[in-house]
Amino acid sequence: MADINYSIKGEKLVIAIDGFVDSANAPQVEEKINEIRNAEPKNSIEIDCRGLKYISSAGLRIILRLKKAVKDTVLTNVSSEVYEIFDMTGFTEMMEVRKAFRVISVEGCEVIGQGANGKVYRIDPDTIVKVYLNPDSLPEIERERELARTAFVLGIPTAIPYDVVRIEDGGFGSVFELLNAxxxxxxxxxxxxxxxxxxxxxxxxxxxxxxxxxxxxxxxxxxxxxxxxxxxxxxxxxxxxxxxxxxxxxxxxxxxxxxxxxxxxxxxxxxxxxxxxxxxxxxxxxxxxxxxxxxxxxxxxxxxxxxxxxxxxxxxxxxxxxxxxxxxxxxxxxxxxxxxxxxxxxxxxxxxxxxxxxxxxxxxxxxxxxxxxxxxxxxxxxxxxxxxxxxxxx
Amino acid sequence: MTVDIIKNENEAVILVAGRIDTATAPDFENAVNAVLQAFDNVIFDFKDLDYISSAGLRVMLRSQKSINAKFGTLKVINANETVAEIFEVTGFSSIIDIE
The missing domain is CATH 3.90.1200.10 (Aminoglycoside phosphotransferase (APH), C-terminal lobe)
Structure with a gap:
């Protein structure tokens, strides 16, 4: 069984698929997606896979057809299990498949800093997380992390930039090595x-x-x-x-x-x-x-x-x-x-x-x-x- | 942190146990530099390494550079999950040969 919902984010159509997509329900899933696309024709589609538990080859073919029809189609919030399916079938090479963020809790963690955008918590002896309360800051967080990573690999002395995570109580965070400096x-x-x-x-x-x-x-x-x-x-x-x-x-x-x-x-x-x-x-x-x-x-x-x-x-x-x-x-x-x-x-x-x-x-x-x-x-x-x-x- | 060195004919194996962090990175670097002077091919055996900090990664980066300069080889083996994850997430796994 699968539940299909949608929302509009600017010029982008976001379709959320919840549950299982297999040969039994694939025709209904595709029909539902086409209905949504007819009602909201957009040149950019995000398939939000947050609730997607499993997808069979019949489901993969739906995505393939969608990608053909709308070039700018991306898959987001993909769980590790479902990511493996996309990876094995070569979908990760063919289109953008974004893994779901690791979810961490900062409850009870020591606050070691407070900036304009949020707080910095120590999550274990070696790492901190910079939490941004504004959910729209995600592109900015990812941009900063990518720059830090580029510099780090080039030998610029800085803290290790780890991953971007989702915080349990809301917002996103960027995990860094703790410096004692x-x-x-x-x-x-x-x-x-x-x-x-x-x-x-x-x-x-x-x-x-x-x-x-x-x-x-x-x-x-x-x-x-x-x-x-x-x-x-x-x-x-x-x-x-x-x-x-x-x-x-x-x-x-x-x-x-x-x-x-x-x-x-x-x-x-x-x-x-x-x-x-x-x-x-x-x-x-x-x-x-x-x-x-x-x-x-x-x-x-x-x-x-x-x-x-x-x-x-x-x-x-x-x-x-x-x-x-x-x-x-x-x-x-x-x-x-x-x-x-x-x-x-x-x-x-x-x-x-x-x-x-x-x-x-x-x-x-x-x-x-x-x-x-x-x-x-x-x-x-x-x-x-x-x-x-x-x-x-x- | 402890560093043990096994010297073979054409290569040296650097066995590191414990943590390479800010406090121990200078000792790690001294030990590695001594090996790099005598050998063109080195293997870092990290089976007993629990953690590597940015200071330790910078030593790895400098080692890789000096090995490249003399056309030698550098390899990391037996890294545990935590350490392998650090190499992966920092992008070091695309620069350093990790088995």
Whole structure:
């Protein structure tokens, strides 16, 4: 016996099959599916197999015909037993068959962290689960896990990204190795490590990241993103400045070296002498100017007008952050020549303030006095720096 | 964690028992490096290995790289279910030869 139900998810028709599909009921099952398709013609079909216990060859032929009629047909929430049937018959090669998530309970587990999106629980001595309460976050969770996995296999030191799981009380979670580590932010604010020590360790890891080449398409291209930021400012900058800015970004060569995208002292940890990277959702590839731009913003740009921002964000004061940034830049470039450091900082600032200006405008910055001050300041920096810069690379 | 090494004519077998984690990974790496200096072909026998952390996996990754550089072979055998699962889920099973 089988129960067939359906729902519409955006442009997708979701058909749920519960129970057993065999030669006895296959004709009725197919008839029911065709009825639903006639009522709701869509170019995308998801067969939700959550309740599917067994499927015989007659049932497989229904899916085969469905796949032929609607190319974008996928099977989801497939149990391990039913997955084996799809696997043995070659269906997993022919179409997307997604296994059901492992279900775990976090009841009684120690809460070891609380973020904006949910809580982090320790589920056994070696693993934690980051739970996301919003069920729509699944694609984002899977994307982050895939990026972390790609980086891990390339030798970037980070926690082992395990599987994505369904949480018994609702929501999804991402399982990671438990690290017994302290963030660079904590080590710095507690005085355990000096600015120079933190700068040295940060730059060593940064060079390892930037020395790693990724496969095309495995991570976003930062240049394309930055071009988008520049293009956004078309109506907000003098025409000649805008044109020069766009050309500067556009002239940066395509580059497949990895970058972290949000590299600051909260995202780097020290465990037993080993430096580890966390928060891999921003991983991308591109020329280092884009990384330096995001670092400039984290340490200086975002809190330039309001020094309190950095205290809340990184737990250190504006002056310390500025020193750390300058020290890192000097180590990264391998020089103490102030003029060289300044030239590269200018390039990072151009991209950094482009991002800040766009972000502030998009967040309705024109409606508040603080917002207008940030926009004006970013605009002034861009105008000044663009006039003295002829390329963003070095 | 304990590491035992069996030296054959053309290959070395590295037997690891216990846990390779943050605390023991440096010792594991030292033992492996000593073997890699003398041998081009190594077998990791993990029959008594209970757990391997990311620090341990990074040692495996570095070992594989240095073996590749001298055109040798590296193989993992007898991994238990927990350890095999770690290799599988991290994608290491596509980089390292696991039997």
């Amino acid at each position: 302290k963030s660079f932010g904590k080590l710095l604010s507690s005085g355990d490590k000096s600015v120079d020590e933190i700068a040295k360790m940060s730059v060593d890891l940064l060079k390892l990241i930037h020395g790693t080449v990724v496969k095309e398409g495995s991570m976003p291209d930062m240049k394309a993103v930055a071009l988008g930021w520049a293009a956004f400012l078309k109506d907000y900058l003098p025409e000649d400045v805008y044109k020069k800015l766009y050309k500067l970004v556009d002239d940066v060569p395509y580059d497949l070296h990895m970058m972290h995208g949000d590299y600051h002292i909260k995202n780097v940890m020290l465990q037993n002498g080993e430096v580890l990277l966390i928060d891999m959702d921003t991983l991308c590839h591109g020329h280092p100017v884009f990384e330096l731009a995001s670092m400039y913003n984290a340490y200086v740009g975002y809190s330039e007008l309001d020094h309190e921002i950095i205290k809340n964000f990184l737990g250190i004061d504006f002056e310390t952050a500025g020193k750390l940034w300058r020290k890192m830049l000097s180590l990264y470039l391998g020089t103490e020549d102030e003029q060289i450091i300044q030239t590269v900082e200018n390039k990072a600032m151009i991209v950094g303030y482009t991002r800040i200006m766009r972000r502030t405008i998009r967040r309705k910055g024109f409606e508040t006095a603080e917002g207008r001050a940030v926009i004006e300041s970013a605009k002034k920096h861009i105008i000044d720096l663009v006039s003295v810069t002829d390329k963003l690379t070095w």
